[in-house]
Amino acid sequence: VLTVPCDMLVFGGTGDLALHKLLPALYHLHRDGRLAAQTRILALARQPLSRADYQSLAERRCRAQVARADFDTATWQSFAERLDYFAMDVSQSADFGRLAKRLDSHERVQVYYLATAPDLFEDIAAHLATAGLAGPLSRIVLEKPIGHSLDSAKAINAAIGAVFDESRVFRIDHYLGKETVQNLMALRFANALFEPIWRAGHIDHVQISVCETLGVENRGAYYDRSGAMRDMLQNHLLQLLCLVAMEAPVRFDAEAVRDEKLKVLQALKPIHGLDVQDTTVRGQYVAGKIGGQEVPAYYFEKNVDNDSDTETFVALHAEIDNWRWAGVPFYLRTGKRLAKKSSEIVIQFKPVPHRLFNGGEANCLLIRLQPEERISLQLMAKAPGKGMRLEPVELDLNLAQAFQQKRRWDAYERLLLDVIEGDSTLFMRRDEVEAAWSWIDPILRGWHEYYQSPRPYPAGSSGPEQAHGLLERHGRAWHE
Numbered sequence: 001v002l003t004v005p006c007d008m009l010v011f012g013g014t015g016d017l018a019l020h021k022l023l024p025a026l027y028h029l030h031r032d033g034r035l036a037a038q039t040r041i042l043a044l045a046r047q048p049l050s051r052a053d054y055q056s057l058a059e060r061r062c063r064a065q066v067a068r069a070d071f072d073t074a075t076w077q078s079f080a081e082r083l084d085y086f087a088m089d090v091s092q093s094a095d096f097g098r099l100a101k102r103l104d105s106h107e108r109v110q111v112y113y114l115a116t117a118p119d120l121f122e123d124i125a126a127h128l129a130t131a132g133l134a135g136p137l138s139r140i141v142l143e144k145p146i147g148h149s150l151d152s153a154k155a156i157n158a159a160i161g162a163v164f165d166e167s168r169v170f171r172i173d174h175y176l177g178k179e180t181v182q183n184l185m186a187l188r189f190a191n192a193l194f195e196p197i198w199r200a201g202h203i204d205h206v207q208i209s210v211c212e213t214l215g216v217e218n219r220g221a222y223y224d225r226s227g228a229m230r231d232m233l234q235n236h237l238l239q240l241l242c243l244v245a246m247e248a249p250v251r252f253d254a255e256a257v258r259d260e261k262l263k264v265l266q267a268l269k270p271i272h273g274l275d276v277q278d279t280t281v282r283g284q285y286v287a288g289k290i291g292g293q294e295v296p297a298y299y300f301e302k303n304v305d306n307d308s309d310t311e312t313f314v315a316l317h318a319e320i321d322n323w324r325w326a327g328v329p330f331y332l333r334t335g336k337r338l339a340k341k342s343s344e345i346v347i348q349f350k351p352v353p354h355r356l357f358n359g360g361e362a363n364c365l366l367i368r369l370q371p372e373e374r375i376s377l378q379l380m381a382k383a384p385g386k387g388m389r390l391e392p393v394e395l396d397l398n399l400a401q402a403f404q405q406k407r408r409w410d411a412y413e414r415l416l417l418d419v420i421e422g423d424s425t426l427f428m429r430r431d432e433v434e435a436a437w438s439w440i441d442p443i444l445r446g447w448h449e450y451y452q453s454p455r456p457y458p459a460g461s462s463g464p465e466q467a468h469g470l471l472e473r474h475g476r477a478w479h480e
Ligand code: NAD
Pocket: 011, 012, 013, 014, 015, 016, 017, 018, 020, 021, 044, 045, 046, 047, 088, 089, 090, 091, 114, 115, 116, 117, 118, 143, 144, 145, 222
């Protein structure tokens, strides 16, 4: 099915996000025949590049990013016909006048994808309005992070809201574009099996981990002002928590789904003041080895302050004060330069009320987003042979195999199509973003007030010891 024709304008078109993620996703959509013939892509940035310069830059990056079997010159050439470049400085209002002249038709859907730093969002929205480019057919896509605090997020949302009504604002969180994350909703709300036990009476605790092996790469300047809490936990991890914890929406539409997610964020028990010492752990990596290679300490990374106290790791114990989840710990952790790349949600069920057999563990549902996408349920089974010895076995839902998929869609492909179609179910609503910041802000303040400096952890380890202590004192452990 083809989408409606549109102009896709990528602000920050020479940046890493545009070249590494957005253009490869658009290339795949083109190759799969999902873009209407008249759809055009216009990359915008400050560098004075010609159309040919930009096309060859984009080709080089897409070639490196797209699987070899999916990349061929003829398809690239037909894709490149859609692709153009426009040099402009988004802080200059006059440049938007030039842009308006360049866009000959306002009858089409215009998608403005802001793949730039968030401090440019307010200017871009205002200048689009002044240049008459924010008509009812236009939409705006905002990348995370939306601000760095509740106040800055509110200021960005207000500036965007003054130009685009909420139905035309798409705050992207690419975790929501992942098939497995959407499957979490299918698992919960399309199978009678899980919902009755999806509550405090049967669930011991939940873990959400996003562990990276990468360091800050060339994003040191941004990261050092941000840290793991703002860069990852405020958005990706809290979104995953919402999908695990939300009530069934009355309909599967943008408002109903987001209403339920919002209620979860509003029910998060505040962590403030001295609470941060017992319920949160900050960490920062020091030199170590990853995959046999020596890597430097965080404070020696490029564009990072030598006495930086930014956290590259955070773990915390969250609680949701509502009827379904009262008393169930949600343990969240994320960090850079950890031993293994893995993103997963673990639903740890309670043990059976009465043990008949020796051995055996409680059931556990594992929803894995990285390195591979899969869902598996750990059940207890009798080991073959004499006696009654129990061993855990896995009921594995291999989604790629079940649907005989040739290629797994990247999250950005799905989300870009949703933007073109105007479906905001998988995007964050303004009040959700602000509710997430309302919960995060007091933790950041608590760290500052009680000078909670980050605990060092060697690169290539599983994070600071204190993060293990967070669970060990409740007789639990991180799923490794
Ligand atoms: P980047 O620094 O690589 O790219 C920024 C782009 O903005 C460049 O094209 C630059 O030329 C352009 N730009 C900057 N100032 C400009 C101006 N005044 N006028 C016109 N163009 C201007 O950054 P990035 O890594 O691509 O990230 C962009 C945003 O997306 C950031 O907010 C980042 O946090 C977010 N993000 C990035 C990734 C990723 O994978 N890189 C993932 C999620 C979110």
